[in-house]
Amino acid sequence: METHGAGIQRLFVLAFCVAGIWSAYIYQGVLQETLSTKRFGEVGRRFEHLAFLNLAQNVLGLIWSFIMIKLWCRSSSGDTGGGAPWWTYWSAGITNTIGPAMGIEALKYISYPAQVLAKSSKMIPVMLMGTLVYGIRYNFAEYLCTLLVAGGVSMFALLKTSSKTISKLAHPNAPLGYGLCFLNLAFDGFTNATQDSINARYPKTSAWDIMFGMNLWGTLYNMIYMFGWPRGTGYEAVRFCKEQPEAAWDILLYCLCGAVGQNFIFLTISRFGSLANTTITTTRKFVSIVVSSLLSGNPLSTKQWGCVVMVFSGLSYQIYLKWRKLQKLKKRKSM
Template sequence: MESGISAGRIAVLGGCVAGIWTAYVYQGVLQEILSTKKFGPDGRRFEHLTFLGLAQNVVCFIWSFIMLLIWSPKRQSQAPLWTFWSASISNSIGPACGILALKYISYPAQVLAKSSKMIPVMLIGAIVYGVRYTFPEYLCTLLVAGGVATFALFKSSSKAISKIASPNAPLGYSLCFINLGLDGFTNATQDAITHRYPKTSAWHIMLGMNLWGSIYMGLYMFILSKGGYEAMQFCRDHPEAFWDILMFCLCGAVGQNFIFLTISRFGALTNTTITTTRKFVSILVSALWNGNPLTLEQWTGVVMVFLGLSYQIILKYQKRRKSKGSFTKDTVDAKKA
């Protein structure tokens, strides 16, 4: 990232922030609606939440295919589509577990649990690989873990609990942590693919991941569980649910657009900052707009989690500035090339 910040870059950054916040905050609203609302005069809930994963994969596959045709030039050494088969397994199961968790815990609880990715990463690093972390890094983890525990231990308001289909906090949090673990495998596998095929574009990765994801989720929903047919019948009987699902998927596709743009223009750390603050906004919107009130103790847990995440981001910025200070001009120019 250049030291001088032009008005154009500020405008692009502002557009990325607005795009990510708008797309994912509204997607969170729709996700909560689809998991809690009773549709139609018969008052039925949309039971097959994992169908959202299939719908998201299909829409994002079509979206990435179109974007590749319009924007991305043909390149040599793109990763073959078959290489994404293993990463797509975890990328299909993980988010499905995260969405399914909404049957058992509230949306704010799900967001907080999925924000604690640093906890298993540091535990595995310290126990398995012998990595030594600094005191500030342990403090970040302690704040996040304590915040999630505080939120989970204190009972939600009766209004919030009444919206959950089948309240079961241990099961809900377990599904979220399975989601986190599988996300780690997905990220590691994607990194290995891009290391082997460095010219692979973000749109090509999105295409490959969602192609296999559509296949896996399609087999599960229509062959193994038959839930896909029931979900489609529900959408035919309740058109309002169909439009909510379509908007949910489009928000995901648009959000991915802005995430790719942010990473390519400003780097992964800037993207992490934007998405972390977005999660806090999502919880705020859930509490105020969706009528999902939190207790004072739960707000304390929310603040602890985001203090820990914010401190972690500050540490990363400091580490990056120190490393940049030690680089020679040639090294910096080589990284920009």
């Protein structure tokens, strides 16, 4: 009975994590699309300073992680033996803010579904770098997953976008938009590799310490970028928020969604592992495209939906392959 009860409790926690990640990031996607396409006020002005979202997200993430460290960790990684010092995150923190900034900027040039689909093809640069730089050999199934994802994204990019969707974009330019998304993926690859390296060197570092270190450097970089000479576009963004409180409220909600979503991701990874987290976040991306198409007026053609299904079939098969590999590993350990 105790085992049965523990199983139900575990299932409840998993459902709670799924609901948390889906609701936080799907709503954040809706807000991101709103801020990139909506015209605010009587004059109908656009919020052109999308990079400001990154700064706001970093600041809130920094405050949130600091509170979590004080509440749960008692002391930061710099005070606990084995934890990573805050300065070790400088390169990962900077690339972690440049990458997403490019992804957000891409929304000026391509639709939200196109951006989500392009960013779902993370495995392509990973496998490409693995083959060219490290000489890693992949099996047929892994190449098939990549082919499905690459083919789906490529075909989606080549298909004509509806005039209704194009009219909402600030500066329609598909090659530039997709280019920014793939640069986003490249920076993400470096960030993930650097984080793995830091975790290997400092195994006692907590998730909140990582979040604090990443957001600290992201905040410093974005403050210089947004408020430094000669650009100073941050002042314009703040002025816009003062004149259009609706936009300021959307930005605050966007940041809160990101902070809540990160909490659920950390909870999922700690309780169920990275594979479960990958599965939840991948399905969330698919649901985000459906929600965007239904609520935000970004109609997709039948062929485009075919491309979406193609991409997520490849991603789902990749998740299955990882699960099978994990099961084999568990069997060997139990023998």
